[in-house]
Amino acid sequence: xxxxxxxxxxxxxxxxxxxxxxxxxxxxxxxxxxxxxxxxxxxxxxxxxxxxxxxxxxxxxxxxxxxxxxxxxxxxxxxxxxxxxxxxxxxxxxxxxxxxxxxxxxxxxxxxxxxxxxxxxxxxxxxxxxxxxxxxxxxxxxxxxxxxxxxxxxxxxxxxxxxxxxxxxxxxxxxxxxxxxxxxxxxxxxxxxxxxxxxxxxxxxxxxxxxxxxxxxxxxxxxxxxxxxxxxxxxxxxxxxxxxxxxxxxxxxxxxxxxxxxxxxxxxxxxxxxxxxxxxxxxxxxxxxxxxxxxxxxxxxxxxxxxxxxxxxxxxxxxxxxxxxxxxxxxxxxxxxxxxxxxxxxxxxxxxxxxxxxxxxxxxxxxxxxxxxxxxxxxxxxxxxxxxxxxxxxxxxxxxxxxxxxxxxxxxxxxxxxxxxxxxxxxxxxxxxxxxxxxxxxxxxxxxxxxxxxxxxxxxxx
Ligand code: SF4
Numbered sequence: 001x002x003x004x005x006x007x008x009x010x011x012x013x014x015x016x017x018x019x020x021x022x023x024x025x026x027x028x029x030x031x032x033x034x035x036x037x038x039x040x041x042x043x044x045x046x047x048x049x050x051x052x053x054x055x056x057x058x059x060x061x062x063x064x065x066x067x068x069x070x071x072x073x074x075x076x077x078x079x080x081x082x083x084x085x086x087x088x089x090x091x092x093x094x095x096x097x098x099x100x101x102x103x104x105x106x107x108x109x110x111x112x113x114x115x116x117x118x119x120x121x122x123x124x125x126x127x128x129x130x131x132x133x134x135x136x137x138x139x140x141x142x143x144x145x146x147x148x149x150x151x152x153x154x155x156x157x158x159x160x161x162x163x164x165x166x167x168x169x170x171x172x173x174x175x176x177x178x179x180x181x182x183x184x185x186x187x188x189x190x191x192x193x194x195x196x197x198x199x200x201x202x203x204x205x206x207x208x209x210x211x212x213x214x215x216x217x218x219x220x221x222x223x224x225x226x227x228x229x230x231x232x233x234x235x236x237x238x239x240x241x242x243x244x245x246x247x248x249x250x251x252x253x254x255x256x257x258x259x260x261x262x263x264x265x266x267x268x269x270x271x272x273x274x275x276x277x278x279x280x281x282x283x284x285x286x287x288x289x290x291x292x293x294x295x296x297x298x299x300x301x302x303x304x305x306x307x308x309x310x311x312x313x314x315x316x317x318x319x320x321x322x323x324x325x326x327x328x329x330x331x332x333x334x335x336x337x338x339x340x341x342x343x344x345x346x347x348x349x350x351x352x353x354x355x356x357x358x359x360x361x362x363x364x365x366x367x368x369x370x371x372x373x374x375x376x377x378x379x380x381x382x383x384x385x386x387x388x389x390x391x392x393x394x395x396x397x398x399x400x401x402x403x404x405x406x407x408x409x410x411x412x413x414x415x416x417x418x419x420x421x422x423x424x425x426x427x428x429x430x431x432x433x434x435x436x437x438x439x440x441x442x443x444x445x446x447x448x449x450x451x452x453x454x455x456x457x458x459x460x461x462x
Contacts, residue, residue: 036127106378116246138235181445196228349377367456
């Protein structure tokens with residue numbers, strides 16, 4: 001029987017199929033962080049249970065860490081207590097923990113792949129929606145709730161109902177400057193924020209194969225913003241090359257033997273998906289959002305749609321979004337003042353994003369009218385930015401590099417966008433108040449972020 005990539009990984013991990021019910025799935029790796037794990041550990045303790053396979057759990061502190069002066073005690077009481085609790089729980093249960101200040105600390109979806117913990121063919125979960133990021137390496141990765149985190153801590157298994165399958169194929173070559181962020185914002189603008197609901201998505205086609213592994217992570221990261229359970233991309237030579245020399249997770253793996261097995265992780269010719277979409281890469285422009293969900297996106301040089309062109313069932317939310325954002329239908333965003341620029345998050349906080357940003361601002365100067373937060377996704381990304389001379393270029397242009405963390409992606413730390421202010425952000429969500437109460441978010445890629453950082457307005461980079 002012909003199988004999809006998803007089928008192959010799913011079938012290899014079913015421990016037990018409950019009659020007319022969900023499957024018990026084995027989980028190869030779970031990532032945890034300070035926000036969604038404390039209750040799970042409390043539940044475990046209350047039931048007198050231990051962590052079943054601590055070597056298959058990896059912890060990091062990311063959501064509410066400060067991005068300045070990380071050597072000082074964390075000022076916020078709740079954040080400090082959550083960070084301490086994570087450290088204690090990991091110590092008590094023998095779990096590897098990359099805490100604040102650790103050389104390998106960073107955002108959970110950045111450190112997992114970069115340290116070699118995420119590999120093709122694995123099942124991966126985390127109490128965090130953007131766990132889908134790890135699908136970029138050919139794994140089946142998805143976010144879970146706190147009670148499910150507890151379940152995996154206790155049993156290394158989870159109950160899951162198999163989702164439907166979708167393939168999104170993008171063929172051809174993208175135009176100059178178009179990045180993975182533009183590709184995914186384009187897809188979501190076409191399919192809507194519920195277009196993937198009930199499905200697990202495989203991305204395929206020449207444009208996807210042309211992306212770097214980091215670009216693939218950006219794409220899979222935001223697959224959940226169209227409602228999908230997760231996104232994945234078949235591993236290829238780029239994946240195998242990316243994994244060579246990764247620091248931790250590969251210690252027990254014979255890479256050449258594993259690579260031969262990983263090569264089988266492709267969708268069989270003739271396998272049938274429940275839904276298929278095909279897009280042309282050359283149709284994809286530089287994208288930006290104008291509204292309060294990631295599906296409200298448009299080409300940066302275009303105009304906000306007029307109400308008459310919006311689906312009548314969405315007219316009310318469209319009007320509400322424009323009111324919140326302070327925009328009018330038919331208006332252009334080019335030239336609109338931006339108060340903040342945020343480069344970072346598990347969507348665009350990797351070294352390639354910093355390289356794109358830096359290559360644009362090199363030799364230019366930061367606009368005095370805009371506050372710019374450049375936040376690396378991990379300590380390794382931060383170190384690499386110094387090693388490659390990117391930090392010097394940024395400093396020469398008037399920017400500074402902060403320290404790693406989720407930062408203004410969800411503003412659980414001090415990095416909050418003030419009420420009513422506009423932030424051009426490379427993160428993944430533009431919901432009302434996501435970057436701070438009353439904040440207004442324009443989602444875009446690192447190139448548009450760089451252009452706004454030097455002009456102070458939404459700009460075409462070229
Ligand atoms: S960067 Fe944002 S989306 Fe990613 S893990 Fe942190 S809070 Fe979640």
